[in-house]
Amino acid sequence: MENSTPERKVAGGEIALRSPETTTIENVEVSNEKVLEHAADTKRQIEEQVAEVLSEAEQKIAISAKSMNVSPEMLDEMSKEKEVDGEVVSMWSEAKELARKAAQDIDTVVEGVLITPESYLQENDKGQLPPTPEEREIYKQWRAGHPENYTQSKTEVVSQSIEEFSNMVANFEATYPLEELLAITELTPPDYEHPLRDLAKKALNPIFAKLNALKNETNIPSEKYEELKRQWKVLSNAVGLVNKGMVDHTR
Amino acid sequence: MTNNNAKRKKAIDDILVDYTTKISTLKKKRDSVITGFLGILKERRINEVRQSIK
Numbered sequence: 001m002e003n004s005t006p007e008r009k010v011a012g013g014e015i016a017l018r019s020p021e022t023t024t025i026e027n028v029e030v031s032n033e034k035v036l037e038h039a040a041d042t043k044r045q046i047e048e049q050v051a052e053v054l055s056e057a058e059q060k061i062a063i064s065a066k067s068m069n070v071s072p073e074m075l076d077e078m079s080k081e082k083e084v085d086g087e088v089v090s091m092w093s094e095a096k097e098l099a100r101k102a103a104q105d106i107d108t109v110v111e112g113v114l115i116t117p118e119s120y121l122q123e124n125d126k127g128q129l130p131p132t133p134e135e136r137e138i139y140k141q142w143r144a145g146h147p148e149n150y151t152q153s154k155t156e157v158v159s160q161s162i163e164e165f166s167n168m169v170a171n172f173e174a175t176y177p178l179e180e181l182l183a184i185t186e187l188t189p190p191d192y193e194h195p196l197r198d199l200a201k202k203a204l205n206p207i208f209a210k211l212n213a214l215k216n217e218t219n220i221p222s223e224k225y226e227e228l229k230r231q232w233k234v235l236s237n238a239v240g241l242v243n244k245g246m247v248d249h250t251r
Numbered sequence: 252m253t254n255n256n257a258k259r260k261k262a263i264d265d266i267l268v269d270y271t272t273k274i275s276t277l278k279k280k281r282d283s284v285i286t287g288f289l290g291i292l293k294e295r296r297i298n299e300v301r302q303s304i305k
Contacts, residue, residue, distance in 0.1 A: 030256035038260050042267050049274050057281055064289045068296050078295060084288040091281045095274055102270040109262045 036209035037202075039110045044241065046099045051243045051251065053095045057088045059244070111216060158218045162228065165214060168207045169231050176200040181238040185247050192242050201239050207232060 061084070065075045079085050176196060184197050211232050214220050220228075240247040 030260055032256060035256045035259050035263075038263055042263050045267060046270055049271065053274070053278060053281060056278070057285055060282070060285050061289070065292065068293055070292060070296050074295070074299070075292070078288070078292050082288050082291060084284060087284050088281060091277055091284075095277055098270060098273050098277075102266050105266045106263055109259050109266070 033206070033209070036110060036212070037205040039106050040205045040208045043103050043106060046102050047251065048241050048243060050092070050095045050099045051241060051248065054088065054092045055243050107212070107216075110212065158214075158220050161210070161214050161218060162220070162224065165207070165210045165228055166231075168210055169235065172200070172203055172207060172235055176203065176238075178234070178238040181240070182249055184240070185249075187242055187245050187247060189245055192245060197239060197247075204235060204239060207235065 061075070061079075070078075176199065180196060181200055184194055187194055187197075211228060214228065215225055237249050237251070240249040241251055242248075
């Protein structure tokens, strides 16, 4: 490995360049894949919290109204009169906006994993790169000095990534039948586990990472990206979000 | 070498903690609205029962 490691003067000193392989090995403690999985899991947790704002309110009101023996008509009339639904929905919207910002912040953190010199993608295409801006810059310069190795065009990279994404979606559908996932509507506490759903949920992570990589690292046309995002949403909805033991396949 | 991905993972955790704190505040506000509404509903229901007894 050392023989192939190029060196370059940076900020007045000589430092050893790391090849991608070396970077990956040195960074094995928390891999890029793990970071991406963690990001996807966290986003899902955030989405679940958003859903709770509304569902818990509905439950609290329904349980109390029942205990007071209030008729549905009276409850409906009072809800409209006091505009309580509107207030709760307004808070739900606020929660959604907070979730959107949190997701953006997560994307920014993940960008540190995903943003790569275009040339690096051509060779590796796993979204892995030297982890610090300084190392990325060095790597970029090194790559610029070796153009003979990187002849693939940007369009080819996008096409290849799209094809890989489509294959991942097809594999997912073949391994985890969507009808079976959609048929899971209720989970049992305390763990809310389901063998098929749990595996499918985990299998969503690399697909999500690939979609993110396509968005952040390539010049994919927005219509094409939206089309792929819809494909992702179908899979994500098939797995669904768990709220109080119920699996919501509609969000 | 510093494990930058560990830092990224931690940063994501921090975002979740921050979000959960904000949502918790929002939920308290929501619960306060619901409590107020249920109080009025209870009062209305008691009046309804009283009227039916008369």
